[in-house]
Amino acid sequence: MKRLRTIRRAALLAALGLSLTALPAAAAPPGPLGPDGKPVTDGWAGAGTPPSLAAPPATARALAAAPSGYPVTGIDVSHHQGKIDWEKVADKGARFVYAKATEGVHYVDDTFTYNYANAKKNGILIGAYHFARPDRTNGRTQADFFLDRAQYRNDGRTLPPMLDIEWPYKLGGKYVAPSPCWGESKSDLGRFIRDFTQRVHERTGSKTMIYTNPNWWNPCTGSNDDFGDHYLFVSSYTEKVRGLPAGWNRWTLWQYANHGKLPGDQNVFNGNLAELQSLAANPAGPLPRPVVGDWDGNGTMTPGLVSAEGDTWRWRLSNTLDGTPDPALDFTYGDVGKAPLVGDWDGNGTYTPGTVDAEGKRRDFYLVNSFRSGPADIHTGFGDIEDVPVVGDWDGNGTFTPGAVDGSGKLHEWKLTNTFAKPQTELSFEYGDSAKTPLVGDWDGNRTFTPGTVDMDGERHDYYLTNAATGGPVQLRLGFGAVFTVPLVGDWNGDKVFTPGVIDASGDAGLVWQLSNNLTGGDVADVTFTYGTTGTAAPAPAGVAASAAPLPSPVGTASPAAAPTASSAPGIRPDAAPSRTTSVSPTVSPQATPSGSHPHPAGAAASRP
Numbered sequence: 001m002k003r004l005r006t007i008r009r010a011a012l013l014a015a016l017g018l019s020l021t022a023l024p025a026a027a028a029p030p031g032p033l034g035p036d037g038k039p040v041t042d043g044w045a046g047a048g049t050p051p052s053l054a055a056p057p058a059t060a061r062a063l064a065a066a067p068s069g070y071p072v073t074g075i076d077v078s079h080h081q082g083k084i085d086w087e088k089v090a091d092k093g094a095r096f097v098y099a100k101a102t103e104g105v106h107y108v109d110d111t112f113t114y115n116y117a118n119a120k121k122n123g124i125l126i127g128a129y130h131f132a133r134p135d136r137t138n139g140r141t142q143a144d145f146f147l148d149r150a151q152y153r154n155d156g157r158t159l160p161p162m163l164d165i166e167w168p169y170k171l172g173g174k175y176v177a178p179s180p181c182w183g184e185s186k187s188d189l190g191r192f193i194r195d196f197t198q199r200v201h202e203r204t205g206s207k208t209m210i211y212t213n214p215n216w217w218n219p220c221t222g223s224n225d226d227f228g229d230h231y232l233f234v235s236s237y238t239e240k241v242r243g244l245p246a247g248w249n250r251w252t253l254w255q256y257a258n259h260g261k262l263p264g265d266q267n268v269f270n271g272n273l274a275e276l277q278s279l280a281a282n283p284a285g286p287l288p289r290p291v292v293g294d295w296d297g298n299g300t301m302t303p304g305l306v307s308a309e310g311d312t313w314r315w316r317l318s319n320t321l322d323g324t325p326d327p328a329l330d331f332t333y334g335d336v337g338k339a340p341l342v343g344d345w346d347g348n349g350t351y352t353p354g355t356v357d358a359e360g361k362r363r364d365f366y367l368v369n370s371f372r373s374g375p376a377d378i379h380t381g382f383g384d385i386e387d388v389p390v391v392g393d394w395d396g397n398g399t400f401t402p403g404a405v406d407g408s409g410k411l412h413e414w415k416l417t418n419t420f421a422k423p424q425t426e427l428s429f430e431y432g433d434s435a436k437t438p439l440v441g442d443w444d445g446n447r448t449f450t451p452g453t454v455d456m457d458g459e460r461h462d463y464y465l466t467n468a469a470t471g472g473p474v475q476l477r478l479g480f481g482a483v484f485t486v487p488l489v490g491d492w493n494g495d496k497v498f499t500p501g502v503i504d505a506s507g508d509a510g511l512v513w514q515l516s517n518n519l520t521g522g523d524v525a526d527v528t529f530t531y532g533t534t535g536t537a538a539p540a541p542a543g544v545a546a547s548a549a550p551l552p553s554p555v556g557t558a559s560p561a562a563a564p565t566a567s568s569a570p571g572i573r574p575d576a577a578p579s580r581t582t583s584v585s586p587t588v589s590p591q592a593t594p595s596g597s598h599p600h601p602a603g604a605a606a607s608r609p
Helices: 002-015 086-091 112-121 139-147 186-204 214-221 273-281
Strands: 073-077 094-103 125-131 162-164 209-212 231-235 253-257 265-269 289-293 302-309 312-317 330-335 339-343 352-356 362-367 378-384 388-392 401-406 411-416 427-433 437-441 450-454 460-465 476-482 486-490 499-504 512-515 527-530
Touching: 086 094, 086 112, 094 112, 094 139, 094 265, 094 273, 112 125, 125 139, 125 209, 125 273, 139 186, 162 186, 186 214, 209 214, 209 253, 265 273, 273 486, 289 312, 289 339, 289 486, 312 352, 330 352, 339 388, 362 388, 362 401, 378 401, 388 437, 411 450, 427 450, 437 486, 460 486, 460 499, 476 499
Parallel strands: 073 094, 094 125, 125 162, 162 209, 209 231, 231 253
Antiparallel strands: 073 265, 253 265, 289 302, 302 312, 312 330, 339 352, 352 362, 362 378, 388 401, 401 411, 411 427, 437 450, 450 460, 460 476, 486 499, 499 512, 512 527
16 A cells, blocks of 8 residues: 555656655755845855845845945946846946956856946946955966956056955855865965956056955954055945955945845945046056145145045145145145045135045034144034035135035035034025036136036046036036046136146056146147156155055045045045045045045045045
């Protein structure tokens, strides 16, 4: 009878297209699933994240907005996201993407070529990433395998090659290598990373974007602090970045969620759009933050560079337009967790430093009336934390005061104040397409700053300016500078009128400043000079050795958002510190990014922290 029941059961299963062998008495639990809901076959950025550090469920994060203070958003993707509609991704505001290209020396992502071509086609900056397998082969061999397929181009539209170095992931329920450190020693992992990054530099001239998490990096590399001159892409599924890997004091990209409104992981850039573009244009390494101002009160604006030196900003300013630094204007001021900016805070005709933060509910400005370290002379708060900070002389009395630009609608909403004491909004209006970068300047020489915007697409920078602090139509439109350069504005010849300029960081010559003295546009600069290097340190005064510390490195700061730099470059947003980077124009708007430091367009609104 028992045999008969077995035969009947087999017949029933056969009728259902099954077999006895397909139903083991105790089936093994299925292995983990990837982001696409299918069994894991390979790694992705965040694949090995331990449950204790994992992001909230997708349902909790799906509608989550990007962290406050970081307006430049992007994603990282792999074949786990399937075929992506890049036109829709661009329409929804993604400005950058990292796409998986390879893993170890055994895996090539079959969607990379499609993602690379179509992201670029839709105006999104893209970089390739390699998922490290230190358990398989050495770093140099894996770098070659990766670069042979990464399609890296130094074209101003491609981000630095990225190394994803994190925990092993599970395949079929088991780790692909001993966790958490791949079964490797601290020194072996340090050697792997060094070999990989050195090979990337040998073949491309680029620094490496390193994706990691301090909870993996510090224990597995022994808190190795040798890689702070590379760009940091930190993962932290928290409201704020909580700690950085050894060697970095700032971050460039932050993966804050593994689900969201866009495909793949959700990321933000520690700076403004102009700084992001300068990152793509400057593969050799992090740039110092450019600022422009009238440092001696003679009516002409000249350059400056701001770089992180420990926990403090190092300022190196010049009073000429020939690239000569002034030893008397080499000083430190401001917390690198806040974004640097410049302005004339006391109306004496001289621009001096300041910083703006990106934490809490409002923007706090810390301003000083001299070239020195120490406490601020002025501390005031103005503008919501989500707004882009700007600074300028809104009433023509010679003193710069804060402003805030809300880009959440179709048009920028501007809110300006003429006082530092308990400032309230005194001017409010809408002006400029919110898809363009806000900036401020004196476009007609009447000593009053008014709004403008500058775009970051096409072949060149187009400026849309008005002489009215009441909104309304564009009154001046002109084009100047290739789109891969960093735009800025300032008064370069002392005629009281702000005109455009750009910084080209794409070559080996250093930071090449190209300035125009007119508002008619064109391709020819009236003034061209080199000030600052593209790889490591800002210029040192004659007879003084250049600092060995990297210029505002691509590293991010410990704080997730940097304070907006109010006026780095006149009329540009200064984004520095964890918020956007400093602007480069004299009437700089405050936007800074304490993390990756890259110049903003001068005259543009400062970037968020």
